[in-house]
Amino acid sequence: MSKVFILILQVGWYNESIDDKYKMSVADDTLAVLAISIPDMWEKAFIPFAKEQDWDNWNNEKNPLDECMIYNFDHVKQVEKDIIISMFYSFCLL
Numbered sequence: 263m264s265k266v267f268i269l270i271l272q273v274g275w276y277n278e279s280i281d282d283k284y285k286m287s288v289a290d291d292t293l294a295v296l297a298i299s300i301p302d303m304w305e306k307a308f309i310p311f312a313k314e315q316d317w318d319n320w321n322n323e324k325n326p327l328d329e330c331m332i333y334n335f336d337h338v339k340q341v342e343k344d345i346i347i348s349m350f351y352s353f354c355l356l
Contacts, residue, residue: 269296286350307334 274290286294311330320326332351339347 270294271296288348 271294272290273286273288273292273294276294277285277290286292308327308330311333312326315326328351332349335349335351339349
């Protein structure tokens, strides 16, 4: 069984805690969800994603792991059509 750590927080609290360059431009009472996976993510998400890619024509400016995450988050958005979901991707916070 795959395990994921989920953190749900209000964007206003998040924005108060970080530098301006990382702030999200949405209403303070918007809920944000942070999902962090354990090593199962490699076997259940990244490896299948990697097997589907045309590596001979891969755009080397793209990070394969980031692209895998975008692909899977977008899949959730397609599956949950009854819920309004806005995705903001930020993979380079350091």
